[in-house]
Amino acid sequence: MICQECHERPAALHFTKTVNGKMTEVYLCEHCAHEKGEHLFSGHPAFSLNNLLGGLFNPEPHFATNPPFQEQETHCEKCHMTFQQFLQSGKFGCAQCYKSFDSKLASILKRLHGGNTVHQGKIPARMGGALHLQKELQELREKLQEMVTSEHFEQAANVRDQIRALEKKQLDEGGVQ
Amino acid sequence: MSLERFINQQTSAWMSGTGPDSDVVLSTRVRLARNLNNVMFPTILPVEEAKAVVTQMVEAAADKLSLELLKMEDLSSLQKRVLVEKHLISPFLAETSFYGAALISEQEDVSIMVNEEDHLRIQCMASGLQLHETLDKANRIDDVIEQQVQYAFDEKKGYLTACPTNVGTGLRASVMIHLPGLVLTRQMNRIIPAISQLGLVVRGIYGEGSEALGNIFQISNQLTLGKSEEDIINDLDSIVHELMSREQSARDALMQTSPTQLEDRIFRSYGILSNSRVIETSEAFQCLSNVRLGIDLGYITHISKSILNELMFLTQPGFLQQYAGGPLKAEDRDIRRAALIRERLELEETN
Numbered sequence: 001m002i003c004q005e006c007h008e009r010p011a012a013l014h015f016t017k018t019v020n021g022k023m024t025e026v027y028l029c030e031h032c033a034h035e036k037g038e039h040l041f042s043g044h045p046a047f048s049l050n051n052l053l054g055g056l057f058n059p060e061p062h063f064a065t066n067p068p069f070q071e072q073e074t075h076c077e078k079c080h081m082t083f084q085q086f087l088q089s090g091k092f093g094c095a096q097c098y099k100s101f102d103s104k105l106a107s108i109l110k111r112l113h114g115g116n117t118v119h120q121g122k123i124p125a126r127m128g129g130a131l132h133l134q135k136e137l138q139e140l141r142e143k144l145q146e147m148v149t150s151e152h153f154e155q156a157a158n159v160r161d162q163i164r165a166l167e168k169k170q171l172d173e174g175g176v177q
Numbered sequence: 178m179s180l181e182r183f184i185n186q187q188t189s190a191w192m193s194g195t196g197p198d199s200d201v202v203l204s205t206r207v208r209l210a211r212n213l214n215n216v217m218f219p220t221i222l223p224v225e226e227a228k229a230v231v232t233q234m235v236e237a238a239a240d241k242l243s244l245e246l247l248k249m250e251d252l253s254s255l256q257k258r259v260l261v262e263k264h265l266i267s268p269f270l271a272e273t274s275f276y277g278a279a280l281i282s283e284q285e286d287v288s289i290m291v292n293e294e295d296h297l298r299i300q301c302m303a304s305g306l307q308l309h310e311t312l313d314k315a316n317r318i319d320d321v322i323e324q325q326v327q328y329a330f331d332e333k334k335g336y337l338t339a340c341p342t343n344v345g346t347g348l349r350a351s352v353m354i355h356l357p358g359l360v361l362t363r364q365m366n367r368i369i370p371a372i373s374q375l376g377l378v379v380r381g382i383y384g385e386g387s388e389a390l391g392n393i394f395q396i397s398n399q400l401t402l403g404k405s406e407e408d409i410i411n412d413l414d415s416i417v418h419e420l421m422s423r424e425q426s427a428r429d430a431l432m433q434t435s436p437t438q439l440e441d442r443i444f445r446s447y448g449i450l451s452n453s454r455v456i457e458t459s460e461a462f463q464c465l466s467n468v469r470l471g472i473d474l475g476y477i478t479h480i481s482k483s484i485l486n487e488l489m490f491l492t493q494p495g496f497l498q499q500y501a502g503g504p505l506k507a508e509d510r511d512i513r514r515a516a517l518i519r520e521r522l523e524l525e526e527t528n
Binding site: 109125 | 212214215216217218220221294316319320323324327328329330331332333334335336337338339340341342344345346348376400401402403404405406408409504506
């Protein structure tokens, strides 16, 4: 038997693949099997994190297979991904999914991010001033708290004035508290 | 032309191992995950839109940041493998992505992956421990791109990513660290679970599980939501400093309690590397790690420190096959690897 890939070397390995009940047989030499094998296996991480997410998120796995009543399945109105599909793949279809599945996401995010659900980091410049102002205010409030705790009252007073100025600016710009 | 350069230029500047704290820390990497607003995530993106994302990113970033475009569909599997081994692209981008592409800087310290799991993965690499500098660099690139495109961003959840494990900052910062002292004194098995409790992940960068080939570990943040980028970086930085000082104590203790055994180990490894005719990756990495330790501790003086970083990259299967000009069987790779290491060491002797 000659290798079906290179048609040169003798076949050393025999693979049987069954897809939808249809069986295909492949005979390969060691060289081609290695080349092909690396491609086959490295591209399909069978136990990747995403595959595990489904199990982790499924709150009641026993009911999931046999639900007490058939409810209308939640799906994303934009990309039509269902929540069940997300659980299986561990990946969202589009940004809108975060809104569509919002009510079910909090517990998942908490589990993944050590109990956190609210972003504290960078804000894109184009998101406009209101968000940046809000973030700045929050940072100042934290700073104020620190200074009061460490009894640096003079600096704390400065920070408090800055906070007041920003709060006034926020009101003037019509931003929400 | 430039593809040839990325493939043939054997090591990138950030692999040189000359940065701050490079006694222990080999390299630093920062990655930001970003997605375009109103475009489906790459997971379910239709062909035409996937192509459009690449075009849009080239317009937004390539010229402004002097980056070179490499499209995955234009590359052979061996070329992709070399780029993976250089950490310029991920295995996912190379194997699974749909119209995946990478925008890479000439110095190979910036690589923006397009249509990976997210539309954009901005990656910056640096030699030694440079977390703050590398984050700043990634942020500047992020700002340039953001002037041209609208990101998927939510004020509560931050940057929206395909996988909820990246949502918020989209930041993954990681440090590649060489810890032979902690491995030899059998402390790693206790340290790894402790670090995991702090929201950081430690894993062997080559090899499986806690068995790290060449005593090289990668430490990165796991949480991306609820902490600012600076806090994430600071936490990682302080743990890395802690590990560095523990590694130093372990090395001191080894020098004090069993100097001859340590010296024996180092020179045996040096003997194997300079004389072997056939060598597997795991043995090569272990010996390279010992020789590097010998250089750090002053036992070996005529070899440059970069040897571990450099040979670690160059003796990977993809590089060896590229160097040989075609596919090699595993046995042939082991022979080539041994020859390459011997040649490299001889070069050091004559210099």
